[in-house]
């Protein structure tokens with residue numbers, strides 16, 4: 001990456017910079033290879049932040065099917081995290097996990113379940129798990145809430161074999177003018193569902209899979225509890241990446257934790273398990289990056305204070321504008337043959353492109369994904385009718401209270417003093433992009449386009465070719481669309 005007019009002597013946020021187009025030989029945006037350059041070779045360079053309000057089973061499955069990776073938070077008990085990893089590992093790599101109900105489920109129960117997934121229906125199963133109907137929210141219009149679904153379900157179904165290709169599913173749905181196909185096994189039992197849009201996406205995206213062809217998932221390990229026990233449990237559960245995560249990653253406890261987990265990971269690999277990459281963070285300096293890599297991190301997580309739930313900078317004055325932090329840490333990691341994740345502060349597709357231009361191997365996103373069907377929260381409806389989910393920071397009073405449940409009253413009260421995140425925020429679902437896959441489409445199409453403007457077929461080349469300028473506030477404002485006349 002180069003600065004058009006030289007690097008300024010102050011640090012830069014994503015908003016402070018823009019990219020100039022350069023001559024390109026790339027004929028189509030679809031010719032761009034979006035594989036991550038962090039050593040994980042994820043088909044798309046997106047990672048879901050290990051935040052309790054965001055990253056759970058549904059998020060992990062859905063994002064991995066489109067080629068990204070979700071990291072489950074450290075605050076889940078080892079037993080819950082293990083069950084979650086097992087479920088993601090047994091999920092189908094193409095078909096979405098269905099919402100299913102029985103014939104006698106009431107419409108009100110079905111309606112409560114449907115918003116948990118983006119496909120917008122519940123499949124009605126018989127006692128043998130064979131599909132017999134579909135219910136969608138409109139089926140409940142004007143109906144008594146206690147009516148069993150078999151009285152109002154649709155029975156005109158498109159059923160395909162679980163080995164049908166996404167393109168064939170798309171063709172069949174188009175021919176039948178249906179929106180959703182049900183995939184069944186040889187005994188007619190439900191395996192999964194695929195919408196028309198899902199079939200199109202499955203033909204475009206490749207899933208992020210492990211050596212055995214199962215969906216990939218990462219797990220976070222905090223540094224305050226029993227690091228060894230937690231890391232061992234996550235390795236045994238089959239996590240594909242371990243993320244050692246704390247606010248101030250450039251501290252001795254983090255370095256000790258990385259060394260310890262590296263030893264466990266190496267023993268796990270020597271015993272025939274995979275060599276699970278270790279991620280450590282968060283830091284914002286080249287020195288921090290070097291120290292974490294020397295301790296054994298394969299990837300360093302970069303970002304202090306840019307997050308949407310974050311009060312660190314206001315509370316402490318500490319942090320660093322994220323574009324410069326990513327640029328310096330990525331350069332330091334690259335010199336050691338390693339990579340970084342740009343973590344936090346992403347609000348538009350352009351921010352992802354700029355982080356990749358600055359050298360990030362992948363980009364971690366939290367709050368933006370909180371306002372989707374797949375985040376862990378319960379769907380709420382505001383008085384104005386807009387759907388939203390509640391999100392909160394991992395260093396908020398709410399998260400600290402949950403994390404310290406086992407500790408004494410004194411320790412809990414003391415921990416509560418160090419609040420560095422917000423405990424409640426409304427993340428509205430974008431009616432045009434209510435699912436995380438809609439946001440992934442939005443982001444990856446933006447990044448594909450950025451790459452072709454830079455004449456780059458891969459993200460490695462994009463980093464080399466990106467031509468970055470520094471802009472004024474009005475330069476940034478000029479680029480914002482206007483939804484009404486001025």
Ligand SMILES: NC(=O)C1=CN([C@@H]2O[C@H](COP(=O)(O)OP(=O)(O)OC[C@H]3O[C@@H](n4cnc5c(N)ncnc54)[C@H](OP(=O)(O)O)[C@@H]3O)[C@@H](O)[C@H]2O)C=CC1
Pocket residue numbers: 050222223224245246247248251253282303304305306307310312344393394395415418420
């Ligand atoms: N990227 C970011 O900007 C930030 C991210 N977070 C996220 O919040 C979650 C919780 O992190 P965290 O609060 O570190 O909790 P942890 O449970 O990881 O505990 C942090 C440990 O480090 C010690 N510590 C020393 N200095 C600091 C410091 N400046 N800030 C925090 N801890 C310090 C703490 O001891 P003691 O309590 O005795 O001081 C504690 O033992 C993580 O997921 C983290 O990524 C939190 C804040 C900023």
Ligand SMILES: Nc1nc2c(ncn2[C@@H]2O[C@H](COP(=O)(O)O)[C@@H](O)[C@H]2O)c(=O)[nH]1
Pocket residue numbers: 049050051282303305306307308309310311312343344345346364365366367368392393394395396420421422
């Ligand atoms: N200072 C704080 N940072 C937090 C907190 N919870 C999470 N985080 C960090 O934010 C990113 C995600 O950023 P986003 O802009 O995409 O939401 C996450 O990975 C953490 O590093 C917090 O309570 N305080």
